[in-house]
Amino acid sequence: MTSEKNLRGVLRSEVDRSLSKDNIIIVDSLNSIKGYRYELWCLARAAGIRHCVLFTDVEETHCRKWNTERREKDxxxxxxxxxxxxxxxFERPDRRNRWDSPLFELWPFKDGIEKSSPAIVDLVSYVTKKVDSKTRDVKILQPTIATQSVRFSEANSLYEMDRATQEVTSAIIEAQSxxxxxxVxxxxxxxxxxxxxxxxxVGLPELRRLRKTFIKLTGQSSLSGPPPPSDADSAKRMFIDYLNREFGSE
Known part of the structure; x- marks a missing residue:
């Protein structure tokens, strides 16, 4: 369960980083429980994009048969x-839930699965249709003030981190010169x-590599802990401590 939870966190982060109004993101993993589908819906809402669910409805007996056949074939x-x-x-999608709507359903053992299947045609139309002020059959999720504030805060933190670490790097290069x-x-x-x-x-290429690694590590730790520092002094302090540890261990 712990590894599944961690994998969901990694997957959610990858989805969040990939979301944009120009991308179509297909998440076909670990979304069998409604709580996780709700989290994905929240990401879509925060990004201000459309969202839908495709449910391939297969009876348990058929799933069990498929799994057994795959095992026998190694x-x-x-x-x-x-x-x-x-x-x-497993929790079935329910179109009455906003995070499961709109819901497109496929029944492989009854109708088969073809590119021309009505559910697939309707889904492709939904995610690719151009939307304007007169469009009524496609819903674009609207971010709340809270989600907009979080995204602004994250972007601001990354900007401050980038600028602060660059200033420290420049100071070291100048001092060495x-x-x-x-x-130094x-x-x-x-x-x-x-x-x-x-x-x-220390050469500039090595400092750039350490700076890049530091920013990456800080971003990863913020996924499970506090966000990166949003002020320049805190970012500089963390980067200096990181450099002193790196070079102090040599």
Whole structure:
């Protein structure tokens, strides 16, 4: 369950990063429970885009048969414990729920699945149709003030992080230039920030690599913890601490 929860978090983050008004995102994994479908719907609402659900309705007996046949062919399949758990926790989409609407349904064992299947044709039309002020059959989700504020805060944090780390990098390069390429120890950018101590000469490519790694690590940690710092001084302090740890361990 822990690995499934972590995977859902990674998948949700990838979806969030990929959402835009110009992309069509298909999420065909781990969305068998309504709570997760609601989370995906919230991401779509925050992005201000359209959203829909395609449900392939297959009876449990057929699913069980498919899984057994795949196992006999040494193809990817679920073991009995996982299969029973998935069946037990599965929650059918309900078009009365806003996060399951609009709902397009396929019945493979009754109608088959073809590109011309009505549900597929209707779905493709829904996600690709041009929308204007007169459109009534396509719903564009509208972000709330709360979701807009969160996205603005995240964007602001990334901007401050990028700018602050660039200033620290530039200060180190300038200090090394004044020291004729020698080590930088006791470099102070501000009296409110830690001093920078680098015991050897560091080239710009290495500093750029460390800066890129730091920004990436900070972004990843914010997925499960607090967001990145939104002010420049905090970002500089974190980056300086990171550099001192990196070079202090050599």
């Amino acid at each position: 193809e990817s399949s679920y073991n009995d414990g996982i299969f029973e758990d998935l069946v037990r926790r 004044l020291a004729m390429g020698g080590p 120890t006791g470099l102070s950018i501000s009296h409110d920030l830690p001093t920078i101590n680098i015991s050897r000469s």
